[in-house]
Amino acid sequence: MISNYIKLAWRILGRKKFFTFISLFGISFTLGILMVILSFLQSELGTDKPLTYKNDFVYLNTLSLKTDFFDTIVSIDTTFLNDEMVLDSSFEIKGTGSMNWNSELNNGIAEEYLSDLESAEEVSIFIPSSEHDVYVNGVKQTFSALYGDPSYWNIIDHQMLEGRVFDQKEMDAVAKVLVVSDKSAENYFGTKEGVLGKEMFIDGTNYKVIGMYAHTGKIMPYVSPDIVIPYTNANLDNQDSFYHGFFNVLYKKKKGVSADKLKEEIVYAATRIPMDHPSKPEGYEDIVFRPNTYDEDYAQAIYYEREASKSYSIMKWIIISLIAFFVILPTLNLINLNVSRIMDRSSEIGVRKAFGAHRGNIISQFIIENIVQTILGGLIGFGLALALINMINKGGYLMNARLELSPKFFMYSFLVTILFGILSGLLPAYKMSKLQIVNALKENKL
Amino acid sequence: MIKLKNIKKVYRTKTIETTALNDIDLHVPKGEFLSIMGPSGCGKSTLLNIIGLLDAPSDGNILVAGKSIKNYASKETSRFRNEKLGFIFQSFHLIPDLSVLDNVELPLLYRSISSKERRTLAEEALASVGLANRKSHFPSQLSGGQKQRVAIARAIVGNPEIILADEPTGNLDSVMGDEIMGILTKLNKEEGTTIVMVTHDERMAKKTDRLIRLYDGSQVA
Incomplete structure (x- = not known):
């Protein structure tokens, strides 16, 4: 029966060419854009490498020194008439305010507390992310270096292609070693082959390449650096405060523990930090930490709100609105087109019902027909999405983000296509299935 | 085979009430070829639609093949139509996007039989109306008489006990009409299929076993 429906759907698409063109144009455009959005979400917020443990991340990138103060606003507004006061509307507003001095953390604080x-x-x-200009054959290139520790590799799950990562011994010994992404290796050496053991001259120092990992373009710089160097090599001369510095702390929480629990522990850790260090600016008496999950931190990077949860909720709404815009409107449009298309076939419905089709048969027939049409549109949309993704990646229109075409992307795209087909076909099919046989046959359009 | 008791059909709007059928009692025994005649608007097609469960009466009871179908749920009605009834319409009602064979196969789609068996039965039905060589054609490529023969093949493919034909020769010239009547008569005589046919054509009606006449929704003869 299904093959019969598919055959019929195919013939109807061929018979009404203009209608088919309009429908397919709408479907393919909609699905193409949706697939690009899906690819973006999957690449940036999915759990493909190196973000395998993304849902266990808690990230701290700011130490806030906080001071509270009394705030008084005085307004004088007095009206005189013939040197006599007729109205005195002077008032004072007394309240409290607070000021934050925000910066990244000193590594001493991070290590100790x-x-x-x-x-x-x-x-x-x-x-x-520490950007260094590097000259290769007289051409300037900028490399983003992450100065990290061995734990970094256990949290950010880079796919190692060759060699190894550095260990604690090398960290402690300030070993001049680095791990490079394949893309950066190619940019620097002109090839990805045989780069292990070679040296890269970064920021006035020669580093030996000990490992190479697969490059993945992500907006968050710590997820896809060009090179990773033990942080004991970093020049920390300008880190002159006990509190503030250049460092971020990334946690991978234990299984079964909530991110909120870990956040609470981080927030509490602030109370253990001594506030009597000479480098503390006067008047600042408290330290505040605002740790975030990966998604919250990502949202904050896109739309800053002091409370990351607020940013996250705004980001969610932006994504939902985008999807709604690109799905609901075209779906409604397609439903409308489908109703007129199916109305045209009311006498066929009458005949089918007369010969024993029940409502379920009619609904499934039109949904299958719609899915055939949507899959066709989905294939064109997929081609469109590939072209757009390629263009975005080549042009670097989304900062560092490189949109990926993972198996999950194909799966989600297929599901979205089928869902779109069902949604846009269900209502017209349901409506037509209720048609009275006698009235349907009277249409006599066969 | 078919028993109608006090069948009434009334169409109501806000202002007008029209009685299409008024207290129709009818018994069509198994194997009978019955024709219904009457002027336009007398309720012939309404009666046929009610017998074929395509429309519901406002009052009265219908027994088809010994079963009262009054309280049938919609799915049971569909199955009953599929297994027991076959329809032939004046304007053929073939689906233009389906080939002749696919059109004939249509009633079998709603039975749980294999596609191979469906094909075989449809080919046999087409052969029985003399159109085996037209199976890959589309309705638009056929003459009126050929279209009606395809419609007959579709009506008989599921081997129904009753065939309901609504002016099957109405859109055909007399030669074609005779040809279609010949097929129906043969079906009735050789297969024992009960046939109820609505017609305007006295000549065709005379070829059937019995003729009833309707006038203004009532049976007059």
Whole structure:
């Protein structure tokens, strides 16, 4: 029966060419854009490598020194008439205000007070992105270096292509070693082959390449650096405060522990930090930490709100609105087109019902027909999406983000296509299935 | 085979009430070829639609093949139509996007039989109306008489006990009409199929076993 429906759907598409063109144009455009959005979400917020453990991340990138103060606003507004006061509307507003001095963390604070928390399975302390100009054959290139620790590799799950990562011994010994992405290796050496053991001259120092990982373009710089160097090599001369510095802390929480629990521990750790260091600016009496999950941090990077949860909820709404815009409107349009298309076939419905089709048969027939049409549109949309993704990746229109075409992307795209087909076909099919046989046969359009 | 008791059909709008059928009692025994005649608007097609469960009476009871179908759920009615009834319409009602064979196969789609068996039965039905060589054609490529023969093949493919034909020769010239009547008569005589046919054509009606006449929704003869 299904093959019969598919055959019929195919013939009807061929018979009404203009209608088919309009429908397919709408479907393919809609699905193409949706697939690009899906690819973006999957690449940036999915759990493909190197973000395998993304849902266990808790990230701290700011130490806020906080001061509270009394705030008084005085307004004088007095009206005189013939040197006599007729109206005195002077008032004062007394309230409290607070001021924050925000910066990244000093590694001393991170190592001493933040690296041993009960709910954390792994803790990595790193400088997320330090840009260095490198000259290759007289041409300037800018490399983003992450100064990290061995734990970094246990949290950010880079796919190692060759060699190894550095260990604690090398960290402690300030070994001049680095791990490079394949893309950066190619940019620097002109090839990805045989780069292990070679040296890269970064920021006035020669580093030996000990490993190479697969490049993945992500907006978050710490997820896809060009090179990773032990942070003991970083020049920390300008880190002159006990509190502030250049470092971020990334946690991978223990299994079965909530991210909120780990966040609470991080927030509490602030109370253990001494506030009597000479480098503390006067008047600042408290330290505040605002750790975020990966998604919250991502949202904050896109739309900053002091409360990351607010940013996250705004990001969610932006995504939902985008999807709604690209799905609901075209779906409604297609439903409308489908109703007129199916109305045209009311006498066929009458005949089918007369010969024994029940409502379920009619509904499934039109949904299958619609799915055939949507899959066709989906294939064209897929081609469109590939072209758009290629263009976005080549042009670098989404900062560092490189849109991926993972198996999950194909699966989600297929599901979205089928869902679109069902949604846009269900209502017209249901409506037509209710048609009275006698009235349907009277249409006599066969 | 078919028993109608006090069948009434009334169409109501806000202002007008029209009685299409008024207290129709009818018994069509198994194997009978019955024709219904009457002027336009007398309720012939309404009666046929009610017998074929395509429309519901406003009052009265219908027994088809010994079963009262009054309280049938919609799915049971569909199955009953599929297994027991076959329809032939004046304007053929073939689906233009389906080939002749696919059109004939249509009633079998709603039975749980294999596609191979469906094909075989449809080919046999087409052969029985003399159109085996037209199976791959589309309705638009056929003459009126050929279209009606395809419609007959579709009506008989599921081997129904009753065939309901609504002016099957109405859109055909007399030669074609005779040809179609010949097929129906043969079906009735050789297969024992009960046939109820609505017609305007006295000549065709005379070829059937019995003729009833309707006038203004009532049976007059």
